[in-house]
Structure formats: C-alpha cells, structure tokens
Amino acid sequence: MCPLTTFLVGVLTLLVLVYVFLTWNFNYWKKRGIRTASTWPFVGSFPSIFTRKRNIAYDIDDIYEKYKDTENMVGVFSTRVPQLLIMCPEYIHKIYATDFRSFHNNEWRNFVSKKTDVILGNNPFVLTGDEWKERRSEIMPALSPNRVKAVYPVSQSVCKRFVEYIRRQQSMATSQGLDAMDLSLCYTTEVVTDCGLGVSAQSFSDKTTPLLKMVKRVFNTSFEFIFYSVVTNLWQKVRQFYSVPFFNKETEAFFLDIIRQCITLRQEKPDAQRDDFLNYMLQLQEKKGLHTDHILVNTMTFILDGFETTALVLAHIMLMLGRNPEEQQKVRKEIGHADLTFDQMSELPYLDAFIYETLRLFSPQVAARKLVTEPFEFENKNGGTVHLQPGDVVVIPVKAVHHDPQYYEDPMTFKPERFLESNGGGMKSYRDRGVYLAFGDGPRHCPGMRFALTQLKAALVEILRNFEIKVNPKTRSDNQIDDTFFMATLKGGIYLDFKDL
Numbered sequence: 001m002c003p004l005t006t007f008l009v010g011v012l013t014l015l016v017l018v019y020v021f022l023t024w025n026f027n028y029w030k031k032r033g034i035r036t037a038s039t040w041p042f043v044g045s046f047p048s049i050f051t052r053k054r055n056i057a058y059d060i061d062d063i064y065e066k067y068k069d070t071e072n073m074v075g076v077f078s079t080r081v082p083q084l085l086i087m088c089p090e091y092i093h094k095i096y097a098t099d100f101r102s103f104h105n106n107e108w109r110n111f112v113s114k115k116t117d118v119i120l121g122n123n124p125f126v127l128t129g130d131e132w133k134e135r136r137s138e139i140m141p142a143l144s145p146n147r148v149k150a151v152y153p154v155s156q157s158v159c160k161r162f163v164e165y166i167r168r169q170q171s172m173a174t175s176q177g178l179d180a181m182d183l184s185l186c187y188t189t190e191v192v193t194d195c196g197l198g199v200s201a202q203s204f205s206d207k208t209t210p211l212l213k214m215v216k217r218v219f220n221t222s223f224e225f226i227f228y229s230v231v232t233n234l235w236q237k238v239r240q241f242y243s244v245p246f247f248n249k250e251t252e253a254f255f256l257d258i259i260r261q262c263i264t265l266r267q268e269k270p271d272a273q274r275d276d277f278l279n280y281m282l283q284l285q286e287k288k289g290l291h292t293d294h295i296l297v298n299t300m301t302f303i304l305d306g307f308e309t310t311a312l313v314l315a316h317i318m319l320m321l322g323r324n325p326e327e328q329q330k331v332r333k334e335i336g337h338a339d340l341t342f343d344q345m346s347e348l349p350y351l352d353a354f355i356y357e358t359l360r361l362f363s364p365q366v367a368a369r370k371l372v373t374e375p376f377e378f379e380n381k382n383g384g385t386v387h388l389q390p391g392d393v394v395v396i397p398v399k400a401v402h403h404d405p406q407y408y409e410d411p412m413t414f415k416p417e418r419f420l421e422s423n424g425g426g427m428k429s430y431r432d433r434g435v436y437l438a439f440g441d442g443p444r445h446c447p448g449m450r451f452a453l454t455q456l457k458a459a460l461v462e463i464l465r466n467f468e469i470k471v472n473p474k475t476r477s478d479n480q481i482d483d484t485f486f487m488a489t490l491k492g493g494i495y496l497d498f499k500d501l
Contacts, residue, residue: 028082029075033384036075037063044077055481057366057399064400072380083393089434092396097442102376107369107393119252122297142280148451150275151195152342158191159462165204170498177472180318180494184311189215191455192306196277197262214254215307259299277302309364310452316362319494322471332464345457353419356427359438360402364487368396398437407435467498
C-alpha cells in the first residue's frame with residue numbers, strides 16, 4: 001500500500017471513529033420509548049449554538065411546536081448529551097415546585113467550579129444541596145419586605161436623578177434616539193450599588209465611569225467559556241481536571257475590591273450605618289463568625305444579580321410602553337401625581353400586569369435546565385413511561401410555553417389585562433398551572449424578585465410622570481430576539497425618544 005493510500009485510509013478511519021463517538025448514543029431516548037428530535041453530529045438538536053444565525057430559543061420553539069400536541073416530552077441532545085424537553089405544564093410545575101426534591105439542582109453546576117469562578121461558583125443559582133439551602137437562608141432575610149422597604153427612599157432618590165439624566169441625554173440625542181439598555185443599565189447599576197453598598201456608582205455622569213464600564217463587560221460570555229461548554233458536553237470528564245470561569249478575573253477582582261473598600265468604610269464609621277444589604281451581611285458575619293470572603297461572595301451575588309437582568313426587563317417595559325400609547329396612558333393614570341409610599345407601590349395592579357405581560361413576551365431566561373437529583377418517572381401521552389435517574393437533565397422551554405396559544409389567547413399580542421385579578425387572571429394562577437415561568441417557581445424561584453420589582457416600579461413611576469415614551473424608528477417592530485445573547489433581548493437594540501410632559 002502506497003503512503004498516500006495509507007494516509008487516506010488513516011484519515012477515513014479517524015473520521016469514522018469521530019462520527020461514531022459523536023453519534024453512538026443518539027438512540028438513547030428511542031430505546032426508552034421516547035421520540036427524539038432531529039439531531040446532528042457535534043451540534044446535537046440545537047444547531048443555532050454553532051451557526052449563530054438565530055437564538056437557540058428558536059431551535060427549542062421548532063421542536064416544541066412539532067411535538068407538543070402528541071408528546072408530553074421529547075428527547076433532545078446538547079451536542080451528544082441526552083436531555084429531555086418537557087412540554088407538559090403539569091410536569092413543569094412538578095419539576096419546579098411539587099416534586100422539587102427530584103429536580104433540586106440547576107444544570108449550570110456542571111459548568112462552573114467554585115475554585116476557578118469565585119463569583120458564579122458561589123451563587124445560589126449554581127450551588128447544590130445543603131450548600132444551596134445555607135446560602136439561600138443567609139440571603140433571603142436581606143431581601144425581606146421590611147428590608148426592601150427600608151431602602152425604598154434611597155430608590156426614590158436614585159429615580160429622581162435618573163429622570164434628570166434622561167432629560168440631559170434626550171437634549172443631546174440624535175435622530176436615532178436613546179439606547180434603552182444603556183439607560184437602564186445606568187439606573188440598575190446606581191440603584192443596586194446605592195441600596196446594597198451605600199455608595200454611588202456615578203452612573204448618571206455624562207462620561208462612562210470605570211464601574212459602569214466593568215458592569216457592561218460582566219455578562220459578555222467569552223469564547224473560551226463557550227468552547228469549554230461545548231467540549232465538556234462532548235467529553236464530560238474534562239470537568240474533573242479543567243474549568244473555565246464565566247466571569248473573567250479582571251472583572252471579578254474589580255468588584256471584590258469595591259466591596260472590600262465598602263466594608264472597610266463601614267468598619268471605620270460604625271455610626272454611619274443604614275439598614276441595607278451590606279449592613280445585614282456584616283451583622284450576619286458578627287453573629288455567625290463568617291469569614292470575610294463569605295461576605296464578599298454573598299454581597300457580590302446581590303450586586304451582579306441586580307445589574308443586567310433587571311436592566312433588560314426595564315428596557316423592554318419601556319419598549320412596550322412606547323409601542324402601546326393607550327396602555328402607557330392607563331399606567332400613567334393609575335400612578336397619579338402624588339408621591340407613593342412603599343405600600344402604595346404594591347397596590348398598582350395595572351402596572352403589575354404590564355410588567356408581567358412584558359416578561360411573558362421577553363422573559364430573560366428563554367429555557368431552564370434542571371438536574372435530576374432523585375429517581376423520577378414521567379408518563380407520555382401514549383401511556384409510555386420514562387424513568388429518569390440522578391444526573392439526567394430536563395429542559396423547560398420557557399419562551400415556547402409563554403407564546404403558546406393553548407395557554408395565552410392571541411399570544412403575540414401585548415395584553416396586560418390578561419394578568420388582572422379582576423379578569424380572572426393574575427400571575428399566580430398562570431404560574432400554578434406551570435405556564436408562567438418568568439421568575440421560576442418553587443423553592444428555587446428568583447430570590448431577588450421582590451427587590452427587582454420594587455426598583456422597576458419605582459423607576460417607571462418617575463419616568464411616566466415626567467415623559468411620554470415613544471419608540472424611535474431605528475427600533476424593529478417585531479419581537480425577534482438577539483441571535484447570540486444568552487438572555488432574551490430585542491434584536492438590533494431598543495431605541496426610544498422621551499418627550500417632556
């Protein structure tokens with residue numbers, strides 16, 4: 001055999017072995033009596049992760065639409081890892097709430113190491129078992145209604161400065177309007193650092209401050225982390241000896257240093273205390289003898305969880321206000337002109353409904369992935385059953401469920417009224433049916449939900465009292481979400497005009 005022939009045979013053999021490695025378990029669900037979505041070597045069931053031509057949410061939508069009428073669940077593959085896409089709301093509610101013990105952990109724990117990723121690795125969203133319970137029990141009292149109420153005056157002060165900042169920016173704006181995400185990120189950065197640490201991030205400066213610049217870098221997922229996620233799905237043993245942090249080290253060091261400085265200031269001036277998140281954590285440290293690193297990580301969790309996600313939601317709420325002028329006026333009429341107390345802020349049903357409907361259309365989390373922690377059994381529509389074992393992954397198609405006409409009449413139309421208690425709706429009724437998943441559900445629902453909603457409503461009250469919001473022509477008119485960002489945000493950006501009332 002000539003050298004060229006030997007080489008070609010070797011290459012062909014290698015390709016065959018790679019193909020077998022990538023596809024050998026593609027009959028995993030079929031052997032268990034579960035139909036499997038279309039699956040390809042290397043990309044699995046979600047090619048958009050690699051083509052980057054559209055958001056992975058649309059791959060999930062396609063699978064959901066194809067199988068939802070005939071199946072309660074369908075097999076999918078993340079590269080070569082088998083996962084189960086759950087399409088039955090009853091089962092979704094079981095996963096989140098009623099049978100929570102069997103789905104205790106989030107799949108993110110498979111990709112994050114506490115040693116290499118100090119911030120995310122110690123976040124309650126990633127932690128498992130007793131560690132999660134302990135960390136959540138530490139954080140939740142700091143986000144109680146009384147503590148959120150205690151910092152509400154701080155929020156109001158930030159909101160008034162936010163309005164003045166919008167006014168200045170609008171006076172200098174071009175014909176393309178103002179970037180709603182940039183505005184919202186300035187607000188959430190300022191309100192979170194002020195309510196959490198008692199310091200100003202100087203976010204309403206006309207120049208980008210170092211802190212705001214770093215905030216904008218926080219959730220820019222590195223290619224290295226994406227590549228690591230793909231490799232570990234191809235060969236999971238990589239996780240045993242190598243890991244890549246989600247947050248880069250420069251960002252991590254920057255934020256931890258700020259918190260250390262704030263702790264030092266509090267310790268040097270014990271008389272200048274206030275009832276905020278950092279003060280609570282310092283009291284907890286004294287009570288339990290916690291290490292300072294523990295305080296740093298918990299405080300970091302509060303800060304980072306409040307930046308990007310809340311800003312995304314605020315930007316999309318302002319988008320929907322601009323797109324729906326009649327509904328905007330209804331919200332404005334409900335909030336009135338008098339200053340609102342914290343308790344009065346909780347009694348604005350139409351504003352609540354407006355927020356919930358925006359989150360239905362633009363829920364930041366397009367899909368949730370849960371790890372099976374105890375053996376569990378699901379029954380399919382044909383009567384067959386599937387037995388899940390610890391380590392299996394179930395996928396909850398958040399966006400697809402939120403846009404399903406079986407659960408929401410005319411789902412692509414913006415209708416806040418569907419969430420009004422007076423119309424027989426209400427967010428809780430949808431959530432209990434397993435069809436409203438913006439905040440999750442059960443014991444692992446979003447711990448900062450109350451704080452985030454308060455900050456959103458406080459900002460919206462001040463904005464709507466001062467401005468009429470209009471959508472700039474630069475903004476697309478459909479709800480197409482960004483091709484690559486892991487949270488749902490309108491493709492091309494949100495650009496708005498603010499007209500003084």
